[in-house]
Amino acid sequence: MEGPRSPREAELPQVFDFLNKKLRSEAPWSITAEYPTAFTPQNIHNMRIIADDEKVLSHAVMKPLIIKSPHVIFKVGAIGSVVTDDAARGQGLSTQIITDCLKSATEQSCDIAILWTDLFDFYRRMGFELAGSEVSFVIEEEFNVPPVNLRFSDDPKVSPDAIYRLYASHSVNSVRTIEETRKFLSIPQTKVYTAWETNGQLAAYAIEGKGVDLGGYIHEWGGSVSKLMALFAYIRAQKKQPYTIIVPRHSQNLINQLQTKEVTMNSGFLGMIKLVNFDQLAAKIKRAFRAEGVADIVLEKHPAHFVFGVGQELVTIEQETDLVKLLFGPIDYRALGLFKEETVVKLEKVLPLPLWVWGWDSI
Structure with missing residues (x-):
């Protein structure tokens, strides 16, 4: 062997x-x-x-x-x-x-x-x-949106350049090339839904399915919230059955709009995460806090534990897996009762870290 x-x-x-x-x-x-x-x-x-x-x-x-x-x-x-x-x-x-x-x-x-x-x-x-955090919405019923001057399509022949342009506008995304987007569009069992402006520009897109995985799930999407909602309404009318949209926790505007419809909302985890380079990640987190005006963040690894906090208000964390949840969530720092309100306000400037892996990137 x-x-x-x-x-x-x-x-x-x-x-x-x-x-x-x-x-x-x-x-x-x-x-x-x-x-x-x-x-x-x-x-x-x-x-x-x-x-x-x-x-x-x-x-x-x-x-x-x-x-x-x-x-x-x-x-x-x-x-x-x-x-x-x-x-x-x-x-x-x-x-x-x-x-x-x-x-x-x-x-x-x-x-x-x-x-x-x-x-x-x-x-x-x-x-x-x-x-990490993942929010899913089951679109139970058809719904209406304010009138929009868009043309909808489920033709899979879409320019990867147009998809890439909208994808790149996400605040959290993985670095891709247009060629990689082209390859993703050719994955078997991939359904592509699009909304187009009258001038022929792509306004919104949604991707359902990925081979044997994610059937019935919209796992990739892009565009403004109003145009996405119009596209989601079109998809529900076309499918004539419920389907699910996967959304990152930080997409609050979209979450708020989806909650106004007949949906079933479920909160879950992004995945199973493990730290592999603590010192490198800690340095990045400290730089992020300094950029937000918090210069006294403490995130240290000791032989048998971790120390975490702001200034003199520190906690000892015995398990690395507990630290992972503190860094990436889902967690409510106020509900923990570990820190004063002013410390919580400082921590929430950066944490939990907004990490998201779009469906095409999952393996």
Whole structure:
């Protein structure tokens, strides 16, 4: 048995065959079509396998993302497609391969790692914790919006340049190229809904589905709130059945508008997050606070604990997973009762950190 290691380029067909059988057995397309930026020769150094006698036994892939937010530019190691052959389970192979992905993320100066799973206890043993915020809205009924002079379409042939322009206007997004947007638009089972101005300019877009994942979920969207609401109304009328919109917590204007409609709102976590480079992330957070006029933020790592607070008002945090929730939320600093009101006001200038990974970037 050898690994964890990166596959050799000649091994890629065998690796993809393993993943297709284990993760996409009922799909008529390859998993590479669903993750066109993760499964490429350019990212082969971030793929990990354990093999025995040339047979793939376990796999995971890490895709570094640069995510911009108003306060911090994060480097995030997104981990996915974690699978071990049934006959090789119980030997700790998945643990080994995730550990090696984390090592690679650290070597590539990622601040944090993130993955999406329902195996919470398994990943908690490796230091991951549910954190970040995600809000979903089930659009239960058709609804009306004020009249808008827009033309709506569900034609998937949309210019990636136009999509990219609106996507780039988000306050929190991952750095993409127009070519990457083109690849994402070609993912199987992707539905594209658009709203157009009378002059032919794209006013709003919404993306539903991503291969076998996210069917019935709008996981990517862009445009002003009023035009998005008009597009969402069009989608509900076209589908004639409920669907779900996924929204970051910081998109308060859109959240407020959606709450005025017949919707079911659910709050959840962005994913499972682990710190991989505390010192680098702490330095970024301190710079963000200084930019907001808070020069005495304390965020320190000690051998057995962390110290966090402002000025002389400090708390000791024993577990790194608790610190992850303090930094990324969802958390109400007032409800914690740990800090005075004036300290809470200072902390909330930056925290919880607005981190968001759009659906096309999830792996």
